[in-house]
Amino acid sequence: MRDLDETDLEILELLMSDARRPWSDIAEIVDLTPPAVSDRVARLQEMGIIRRFTLDVDRSQLREGVPVLLTVTVHADRFEPVRETLLDAEAVEYAFTTAENDLLCYARVPGGDVPAWLSETLNKESVDDYDVTLLTGAEWTPSIGGTEFALTCAECGNTVTSEGVASRIGGDLYQFCCPSCETSFEEQYDRLEEATS
Known part of the structure; x- marks a missing residue:
């Protein structure tokens, strides 16, 4: 599994400040092409890091x-x-x-x-x-600056390192810390699928 790099983190910061920012603007800032930014955002969504783009209403x-x-x-x-x-x-x-x-x-x-x-x-x-x-005021300013990203294993909850694996099960992408957790999760998923069929 490929770890997140500085460019991924910079893209996340830019999207957190304005989720409607065009890929071309982001590409210019992070020194990539707009299609490369789009691919990275799609990968971050698939990994579950970006869950959705929302409207923040005051x-x-x-x-x-x-x-x-x-x-x-x-x-x-x-x-x-x-x-x-x-x-x-x-x-x-x-x-x-x-x-x-x-x-x-x-x-x-x-x-x-x-x-x-x-x-x-x-x-x-x-x-x-x-x-x-x-309260006299309230501000919500989430930041990822200085954050070390760590994906969580869908089976055991441990941190997924570079030895981890990603697997698409039932149409969703899951991250696992090891092949053993992947196998265990798949077996349990299959049993649940059979029980509900």
């Missing part, structure tokens, strides 16, 4: 609400349903999970009444506690 421009950072402590047995409820809530723009199994959410609460919004959104028996921080 919801604060479209609706009102008080921006808050909300930390929610949840009963362990209710964590996943509460997380899903928050992700589905119109006011929540970002949700994060901490190592302590707390949920952090960036939300724009209509009217600014967080307790009322929470009682309408969540079942109070599911939440142990919550903390609200009013």
Whole structure:
């Protein structure tokens, strides 16, 4: 498997700043031809590094609400349903999970009444506690600068090194750290396919 190089990383940075940037503009910056840039982007998509090209809407421009950072402590047995409820809530723009199994959410609460919004959104028996921080601003600026890329084995979760293999199974491309994981994954995939046929 070919590792990502500096040109791949530069293409990713350029696309992160503007996903609609023409291949010709990117090609000029990274010193490639537009078809070569297109091929690299297609390969990055096939590898699963680029999942999709999306529209990043600044919801604060479209609706009102008080921006808050909300930390929610949840009963362990209710964590996943509460997380899903928050992700589905119109006011929540970002949700994060901490190592302590707390949920952090960036939300724009209509009217600014967080307790009322929470009682309408969540079942109070599911939440142990919550903390609200009013925000004066928020910026989301993801970067890949200084990042060491490492693909994850689809079977065992280990890092895929240059000894790894890529395999197309069921129409999708998967990365494996070794041929043994590839074989194990294919066998399990085939068993599941047979069971559902």
